[in-house]
Amino acid sequence: MNKDTFIIGFMLFALFFGAGNLIYPPTLGIESGTSYWAAIAGFVITGVGLPILAVTAISFVNNDARELADRVHPMFGLIFISVVYLAIGPFFGIPRASTVAYEMSVEPFTNASTLSLFLFTTIFFVLVYIVSRNPSKMVDRIGQYLTPILLIAIIALCVGGFLLLDSTFAGPTEKYAASPFFAGFVEGYLTMDAIGALAFGIIVVNAFKERGISSQKELVKSTLKAGIVTGIGLVTVYGSIGWIGAKMAADGNYTNGGDILSSAANVMFGSFGALLLGIIVSLACFTTSVGLVVACGQFFTKITRFSYNWIILLVTVVSFLTANQGLNTIISISVPVLVFIYPIAIVLILLTYTQKLFNQSKAVYRGSILLTGIISLYDGLAAFGVKMPAITTAMEFLPFFELGLGWLVPAIIGGIIGYLFKGTLAPSYSS
Structure with missing residues (x-):
C-alpha cells in the first residue's frame, strides 16, 4: 500500500467515525455484558463490513450510488438515493453529529441551554461550510491532519480503559440474552455507515482518480485497500470503546452511550478525561459532517440546476435548523427511517x-x-x-x-x- 492509500483510508475512517460510532458501541457493551464479544461481532458486520463493501461497490460504476439503484428502475434510483442522502445529510446524520459534539464536548463545562446549543452549532456549521467548499483539499486536510489527531486521542482513551478499568462484566440484558450476535447486527444499523458509504464511495473514487488512477480494475483494488485501512481502524476502535462500556456496568446507570463514555473518561483521567473526550467527539463529528455535506453537495448538484456552493449552503442551513431541535428529537425520528432504509x-x-x-x-x-x-x-x-x-x-x-x-x-x-x-x-x- 502506498501513501495515497493510507491518506484516503484515514480520510474514510474519519468520515465514518462520527456520532453514532461513538454513542452506540458503549451502549452495546454495557447491555451485552458477558455476551459482549458475540454482540460486537454482529455490530462489526453491519458497522464495518457492509460499509466497506458499499464503498467498494461504488468503484464498480461510472458515477455514484444512483447508478446501482437504477438497476431496479431509474425512478427508484432517483427517489431512494435522494432519500438516503437526505437521511444521512441534513435531516438526521449531520444534525445528530453536531448535537452529539455539543452534548459531549461543551455541556460538561457549561450549563445546558438552547442558547449555548445555538451558539455552538452556529460556529460548528460555519466551519463545516468553509471546509466543504473545496472537496479536493478536504481529502488532504482530513486524511493528513485531523485523522491522526483523532486517532491519537482515541488511542489514549482506549489504552486508559484497558489499564485503568478493572470492573467485571455484568450479565446481558434481555435484548442480548438470547441472540447477542443478531442483536448487535441490528444495532449496527444505527451508525448509518452502510448507507453513508453509498455517499462516501464517490468521494473515495474521485480522490483516487485525481491521483491518476483511471482503469476500473485499479480503482476497485485501490478502493478496497483504502477500505481495509479504514476497516482495521474501525474494528479496533469499536472493540475498545465497546469494551469500555462493558466495564462501566458496575459504576451506575446511564442515559446513553455518550454518558457512558463521559463517565469512563472521568473515572480514568478526572477532569482531563472530559477534555480528551471533547477533542475526540468534536473532531469525529466535524469530519463526518464535512464529508456528508460534500457528498450531498456533489449528488444534488448532479440532479438539480443549482451550483455546488448553493447546495452545500442549503444543506448546512437545514442541518443547523434541525440540530437545534435537540438530539432526542433527531434520534426518535431517525430510527424508524433507518429501519426502513x-x-x-x-x-x-x-x-x-x-x-x-x-x-x-x-x-x-x-x-x-x-x-x-x-x-x-x-x-x-x-x-x-x-x-x-x-x-x-x-x-x-x-x-x-x-x-x-x-x-x-x-x-x-x-x-x-x-x-x-x-x-x-x-x-x-x-x-
Missing part, C-alpha cells in the same frame, strides 16, 4: 456483488428489492409506533422476524422469482 441498502449492495450470477437482470433486482421494501416498510412503521396487529401476526411467521431480519428470506425469494421470470418481466440490464 437499511435492509433495502443492504440488499442493493449484495446484489451488486452477485450480479454476474444472474446476468445483471433487472427482474432479479426488482423482485428482491420489492419484497425487501414491503417488509422493511412494516418494520419502519412499527418502529415509529404504528399498531398493525393483523399484519404483525402474519409477519411473525417470517423466518428471523424476531431477530429483526424478517426481510432476509423475502429478499431471496423475490430474487428467485425475478430470475425465473426474467425473460418475460424485464430485459437484462447491461452496464
Whole structure:
C-alpha cells in the first residue's frame, strides 16, 4: 500500500467515525455484558463490513450510488438515493453529529441551554461550510491532519480503559440474552455507515482518480485497500470503546452511550478525561459532517440546476435548523427511517456483488428489492409506533422476524422469482 492509500483510508475512517460510532458501541457493551464479544461481532458486520463493501461497490460504476439503484428502475434510483442522502445529510446524520459534539464536548463545562446549543452549532456549521467548499483539499486536510489527531486521542482513551478499568462484566440484558450476535447486527444499523458509504464511495473514487488512477480494475483494488485501512481502524476502535462500556456496568446507570463514555473518561483521567473526550467527539463529528455535506453537495448538484456552493449552503442551513431541535428529537425520528432504509441498502449492495450470477437482470433486482421494501416498510412503521396487529401476526411467521431480519428470506425469494421470470418481466440490464 502506498501513501495515497493510507491518506484516503484515514480520510474514510474519519468520515465514518462520527456520532453514532461513538454513542452506540458503549451502549452495546454495557447491555451485552458477558455476551459482549458475540454482540460486537454482529455490530462489526453491519458497522464495518457492509460499509466497506458499499464503498467498494461504488468503484464498480461510472458515477455514484444512483447508478446501482437504477438497476431496479431509474425512478427508484432517483427517489431512494435522494432519500438516503437526505437521511444521512441534513435531516438526521449531520444534525445528530453536531448535537452529539455539543452534548459531549461543551455541556460538561457549561450549563445546558438552547442558547449555548445555538451558539455552538452556529460556529460548528460555519466551519463545516468553509471546509466543504473545496472537496479536493478536504481529502488532504482530513486524511493528513485531523485523522491522526483523532486517532491519537482515541488511542489514549482506549489504552486508559484497558489499564485503568478493572470492573467485571455484568450479565446481558434481555435484548442480548438470547441472540447477542443478531442483536448487535441490528444495532449496527444505527451508525448509518452502510448507507453513508453509498455517499462516501464517490468521494473515495474521485480522490483516487485525481491521483491518476483511471482503469476500473485499479480503482476497485485501490478502493478496497483504502477500505481495509479504514476497516482495521474501525474494528479496533469499536472493540475498545465497546469494551469500555462493558466495564462501566458496575459504576451506575446511564442515559446513553455518550454518558457512558463521559463517565469512563472521568473515572480514568478526572477532569482531563472530559477534555480528551471533547477533542475526540468534536473532531469525529466535524469530519463526518464535512464529508456528508460534500457528498450531498456533489449528488444534488448532479440532479438539480443549482451550483455546488448553493447546495452545500442549503444543506448546512437545514442541518443547523434541525440540530437545534435537540438530539432526542433527531434520534426518535431517525430510527424508524433507518429501519426502513437499511435492509433495502443492504440488499442493493449484495446484489451488486452477485450480479454476474444472474446476468445483471433487472427482474432479479426488482423482485428482491420489492419484497425487501414491503417488509422493511412494516418494520419502519412499527418502529415509529404504528399498531398493525393483523399484519404483525402474519409477519411473525417470517423466518428471523424476531431477530429483526424478517426481510432476509423475502429478499431471496423475490430474487428467485425475478430470475425465473426474467425473460418475460424485464430485459437484462447491461452496464
